[in-house]
Amino acid sequence: MVRWEPGARERLQAAALDLYASKGFEETTVVEIAQSVDLTERTFFRHFVDKREVIFAGQDVFQQGFIDGVADAPHGASPLEIVTSAVLAGSGFFTEDRRTHSRQRSAVITATPELRERELLKMASLAAAIAGALRERGVPDPAATLAAESGTTVFRMAFERWLEPDSKRTLIELEREMFAELAALTGSTARSDQ
Amino acid sequence: MVRWEPGARERLQAAALDLYASKGFEETTVVEIAQSVDLTERTFFRHFVDKREVIFAGQDVFQQGFIDGVADAPHGASPLEIVTSAVLAGSGFFTEDRRTHSRQRSAVITATPELRERELLKMASLAAAIAGALRERGVPDPAATLAAESGTTVFRMAFERWLEPDSKRTLIELEREMFAELAALTGSTARSDQ
Numbered sequence: 001m002v003r004w005e006p007g008a009r010e011r012l013q014a015a016a017l018d019l020y021a022s023k024g025f026e027e028t029t030v031v032e033i034a035q036s037v038d039l040t041e042r043t044f045f046r047h048f049v050d051k052r053e054v055i056f057a058g059q060d061v062f063q064q065g066f067i068d069g070v071a072d073a074p075h076g077a078s079p080l081e082i083v084t085s086a087v088l089a090g091s092g093f094f095t096e097d098r099r100t101h102s103r104q105r106s107a108v109i110t111a112t113p114e115l116r117e118r119e120l121l122k123m124a125s126l127a128a129a130i131a132g133a134l135r136e137r138g139v140p141d142p143a144a145t146l147a148a149e150s151g152t153t154v155f156r157m158a159f160e161r162w163l164e165p166d167s168k169r170t171l172i173e174l175e176r177e178m179f180a181e182l183a184a185l186t187g188s189t190a191r192s193d194q
Numbered sequence: 195m196v197r198w199e200p201g202a203r204e205r206l207q208a209a210a211l212d213l214y215a216s217k218g219f220e221e222t223t224v225v226e227i228a229q230s231v232d233l234t235e236r237t238f239f240r241h242f243v244d245k246r247e248v249i250f251a252g253q254d255v256f257q258q259g260f261i262d263g264v265a266d267a268p269h270g271a272s273p274l275e276i277v278t279s280a281v282l283a284g285s286g287f288f289t290e291d292r293r294t295h296s297r298q299r300s301a302v303i304t305a306t307p308e309l310r311e312r313e314l315l316k317m318a319s320l321a322a323a324i325a326g327a328l329r330e331r332g333v334p335d336p337a338a339t340l341a342a343e344s345g346t347t348v349f350r351m352a353f354e355r356w357l358e359p360d361s362k363r364t365l366i367e368l369e370r371e372m373f374a375e376l377a378a379l380t381g382s383t384a385r386s387d388q
Contacts, residue, residue: 080379117311120318142351142375149351150379153343157336181336185274185344186380 009047011037016054017104025051025112055105055115059122063129066090070133079134079143083151084179086130090155091171094162103163127152154178203241205231210248211298219245219306249299249309253316257323260284264327273328273337277345278373280324284349285365288356297357321346348372 015037019028030051034044048054069089073082094102109115131148135141158174161167167174209231213222224245228238242248263283267276288296303309325342329335352368355361361368 078379117315120314121311124314142372143379145351146347146372146375147379149347150344150376153340153347157339157343178336178340181340182344183380185272185337185341186377 008037008039008043012039012044012047013054013057016051017101017108020055020108020112021104025108025115052115052118055108056118056122059125062090062093063126065093066126066130067133070130070137073137079139079147080150080179082134082137082139083130083147086133087151087155087175087179088172091158091175094159094171096170099162102159103165106163123152123156126155150182154182202231202233202237206233206238206241207248207251210245211295211302214249214302214306215298219302219309246309246312249302250312250316253319256284256287257320259287260320260324261327264324264331267331273333273341274344274373276328276331276333277324277341280327281345281349281369281373282366285352285369288353288365290364293356296353297359300357317346317350320349344376348376 012033016028016033019033019036028051030044031041033051033054034041048057066086066089069086070082072089073085077085109119127145127148130151131141131145134144134148139147154175158171158178161174162169162171206227210222210227213227213230222245224238225235227245227248228235242251260280260283263280264276266283267279271279303313321339321342324345325335325339328338328342333341348369352365352372355368356363356365
């Protein structure tokens with residue numbers, strides 16, 4: 001898109017995250033971000049709408065991974081099986097070499113109320129997108145929404161564990177474990193009701 | 195608390211909601227809210243920190259209902275049974291005579307991105323509080339968090355249905371139905387895995 005400044009976007013993102021982590025999100029200015037990688041404020045705004053956008057850029061790509069997973073689930077799969085496929089596919093985005101970056105990003109979000117609210121909105125939007133894809137596959141509501149919300153919860157909880165300082169396991173392992181926990185949770189109650 | 199202005203808080207709340215609904219949240223000023231019920235701006239700020247607070251006042255009482263429900267669940271109840279008790283107890287707050295008010299409040303939130311983010315934070319805070327109460331009862335993580343998140347999802351989805359224009363059913367009926375849907379959702383997958 002901006003051929004005369006190769007890698008500008010990525011450099012700005014890395015620089016912003018470093019500054020947000022060291023100085024705090026509120027205290028960092030766009031000028032500082034740009035200058036720290038020898039770029040101008042104008043270049044920053046060619047790539048991002050504002051300071052917040054740097055943290056949440058790429059949501060379309062992130063979300064699309066989950067939606068592709070819905071489409072890829074085999075014919076006849078149950079709503080929760082489709083959502084499992086969605087969550088595992090969406091997690092392909094988070095390869096091992098992204099773990100350090102993700103940890104840093106998460107620490108910045110946790111420290112900044114405004115970003116925490118925005119992150120919640122991102123997760124709500126993901127759940128809504130998965131629910132929409134399920135309905136397109138013919139899953140009726142409330143099953144579609146309930147499955148999508150449950151899958152998003154599993155993703156969020158597995159992701160938190162993946163980010164823990166001493167975590168060595170892959171995100172997909174953690175997600176499979178969390179789906180099993182979910183089945184155990186509701187399965188045992190279903191049985192005791194019978 | 196402010197004895198010389200009986201009902202001021204409630205009058206301000208009702209007036210604010212009416213104005214937010216008719217003019218929009220952003221466009222309404224605190225002076226307008228106060229004047230519409232013959233009170234002063236100063237009185238408004240004695241009761242609420244800001245315009246947003248009017249919409250989210252009473253979260254402690256709301257949340258406490260759920261926490262009491264965790265404590266009231268019988269000994270030996272499963273995590274999901276405890277959470278079911280929490281959700282049903284928390285819903286005691288939403289009696290039939292609150293339905294119209296809740297519908298109006300929900301419409302204002304839906305129309306205002308800033309309030310939508312704040313509502314998501316309120317739900318996240320509710321889930322965290324329920325998870326904390328479950329851990330205090332000895333339920334380990336991730337079951338505690340997963341059960342609390344699932345219960346909050348059920349509450350949120352049942353609540354949306356309760357607010358639908360033609361809905362006549364009680365919130366508790368809708369919640370029981372949604373918990374059954376959740377059990378069906380995960381139960382069928384658990385079975386197909388065996």
